[in-house]
Structures are given as structure tokens and as C-alpha cells.
Amino acid sequence: MAEIRSLHDAVADLVHEGDTVAMEGFTHLIPYAAAHEVIRQGITDLTLARMTPDVVYDQLIGAGLVRKLIFSWGGNPGVGSLHRFRDAVENGWPRPLELDEHSHAGMANRYVAGASRLPFAVLRGYRGSDLATRTDTVSSVVCPFTGEELAAVAALNPDVTVVHAQRADRQGNVQMWGLTGVQKEAALAADRVLVTVEEMVDELTPRPGGVVLPTWVIDAVCVVPGGAHPSYAAGYTVRDNAFYQAWDPIARDRDAFIQWIDENVRTEGAVAR
Structure with missing residues (x-):
């Protein structure tokens, strides 16, 4: 049964050094706030799984927390390469990165088998x-x-799956809609599940095409408005296209990246914008 918790405490309890962690979301509902909390807590030696690793994994890789990536595509959507990802693969900076690459269909089926x-x-x-x-x-x-x-x-069975969604009720049932990917399968495949949401409501009203993750699947729900930024949560926020464009020159330069992470993620109370 899901507990309503602070993001700091949920990450500290559910994400451990050496874990295999899936942070899923397709175009929107990407759990950036949770990833930034992992960076702040310095949880390292992670194996990250994601069908479409984008800037959120570029940040975790550049922070030196990732030893292996299980994936099926990687890039800064609409812009170009993930330069921290490339630097780790090509130059071993800040640490070597092991790769397990798949097709999209292969990754999706791995989650389905795990679920x-x-x-x-x-x-x-x-x-x-x-x-x-x-x-x-x-x-x-x-x-x-x-x-x-x-x-x-x-089969892919993460130790922890982390997703962002639009809302949860007070019993910890979570609802998401819009462009959904493999969040449901990734959650059902995992040993532990952490969900950040835009808001808490008394009742989940039906949504066309909506997905409900029942409370018995989830370990922790954290209310984090804007927790998907710079991606978006349909019906709540909009995609910050300028951020994705601005990320390219930041990620190309090691010193610029370190400064950005220090100022926008590692600093207490920082909100990356």
C-alpha cells in the first residue's frame, strides 16, 4: 500500500546504491524532480533502464552515479546528442558506462515479461x-x-521504478493520461515503486485513455507540482522547449555541466529551470 511521503524520504528509503532503477515516461511525465533528488543524495553505482533516455539520464550519467545503461534510444529530443552520455561512453568521463542496447520493441517486451x-x-x-x-x-x-x-x-525487473503522474487520491491510487508509455509495465515489473504527482485529490474521476496504478502496486506517492519539468504533465504544465535547446551547450562542456548541476540541482532548495 502506498504511503504519502516527502520526496527526500521516499528516495532515501526506496533507492539504494547499486540498484537497477527505471525512470519511465514518454515525451511527458518524465520524473525529473525524483532524478534530481537522487543526484542530491549521491546514490551511486546505479543501473538505469529507460526506453528513451533523454536529458534526465544525461544529468544522472554526468553526475557520475551510473555504471550501466539499459536502453533502446538516447538523445536530446528535437535537439541532438546527449553529450554527457557520449562523454561517458567515448572517454569514460566521469566514469565508464556499460551499455545494454535494445530495440524499442525489445525493451517494451522485457518490461512486459517482468510485469x-x-x-x-x-x-x-x-x-x-x-x-x-x-x-x-x-x-x-x-x-x-x-x-x-x-x-x-x-525479463527486466527493476529494483525500483520511478514515474511521474498527474494525480493521486489520498489512498495512494495514481492516475495518468495523455501520452503514456510503459509506466504501468515498468511499475508492475519492479520490486519497489515511487510516484511523484502534480496534485492530491479526494477522488480520481475517469479520464479517456487514462491509466490507474492501484495503491497496492506503489510504495510511495510524493506530491511534487512541476515534477516533470522540463518535460510536461498533460493538463497541468507545458513542455519547456527552450530548456532542451539550452541544455545542448551546457552538456557539451564538462565545467559548464558541473556548474549547472551544482547551482540548479545540488544546492539546497534549488529548482532546475
Whole structure:
């Protein structure tokens, strides 16, 4: 059952050194505030999982907290590369970064297998690609009914999944809508779940296409208005396009990055804008 907690306390209790952490969200509802709390607390040696790592993971990697990335695409959406990510891969700064790269379909199926508590998932994929030769989490199986050879991907079960959503009720049931990705599957696959929300309400009213994560799936709910910035929460905030553009020159330069993190994340009470 979910507890309503402060973000500081929830991160301290649920995210541990050496954990595999999934911070999911697709275009919007990306849990930046929670990621910044991880940076402030200096929780390190993390394996990060995400279907589309963007600026939020660039920041965590640049802060030196990440040893491995499980992913299926990486970039600053609409702008270009993730320069802290690239620096870690190409130059080992601030530390070497191990990669486990997948297709989008492969990553989604890994979460589905994890949520289903199955050891692997089966799909038609990875043909014509060398991705399967670069990871030990892709193999093949032969269908017992047709004899067809199919790709198999190992289940992904994070120690912790962190997501942002629009609202929760006072019992800890969480509701999100708009562009949703694999938040539900990532939450069901994890051992522990932390959710930040825009607001707490007395009752969750139905929303077309809405997803509800029930309280029994969640360990902690934290009320953090604007917790997805610079991404957005549909119906509450708008995407800060200028931030994504401004991030490119900051991330290109190590000293500029360190100064930005120190001033906008690590400083007590800082809110990154």
C-alpha cells in the first residue's frame, strides 16, 4: 500500500546504491524532480533502464552515479546528442558506462515479461541487426507449434521504478493520461515503486485513455507540482522547449555541466529551470 511521503524520504528509503532503477515516461511525465533528488543524495553505482533516455539520464550519467545503461534510444529530443552520455561512453568521463542496447520493441517486451513474472518474452525482431550479438539479454527460441525461430528477450525487473503522474487520491491510487508509455509495465515489473504527482485529490474521476496504478502496486506517492519539468504533465504544465535547446551547450562542456548541476540541482532548495 502506498504511503504519502516527502520526496527526500521516499528516495532515501526506496533507492539504494547499486540498484537497477527505471525512470519511465514518454515525451511527458518524465520524473525529473525524483532524478534530481537522487543526484542530491549521491546514490551511486546505479543501473538505469529507460526506453528513451533523454536529458534526465544525461544529468544522472554526468553526475557520475551510473555504471550501466539499459536502453533502446538516447538523445536530446528535437535537439541532438546527449553529450554527457557520449562523454561517458567515448572517454569514460566521469566514469565508464556499460551499455545494454535494445530495440524499442525489445525493451517494451522485457518490461512486459517482468510485469508478468515470466523469465523472458518472445517477439519477431532483431533480424538484420547486430544488437543481439552485443548483449546477453537477447537470445532465440523455436516455437513448439510452428517451428519458427523467434527472438527472446530476458525479463527486466527493476529494483525500483520511478514515474511521474498527474494525480493521486489520498489512498495512494495514481492516475495518468495523455501520452503514456510503459509506466504501468515498468511499475508492475519492479520490486519497489515511487510516484511523484502534480496534485492530491479526494477522488480520481475517469479520464479517456487514462491509466490507474492501484495503491497496492506503489510504495510511495510524493506530491511534487512541476515534477516533470522540463518535460510536461498533460493538463497541468507545458513542455519547456527552450530548456532542451539550452541544455545542448551546457552538456557539451564538462565545467559548464558541473556548474549547472551544482547551482540548479545540488544546492539546497534549488529548482532546475
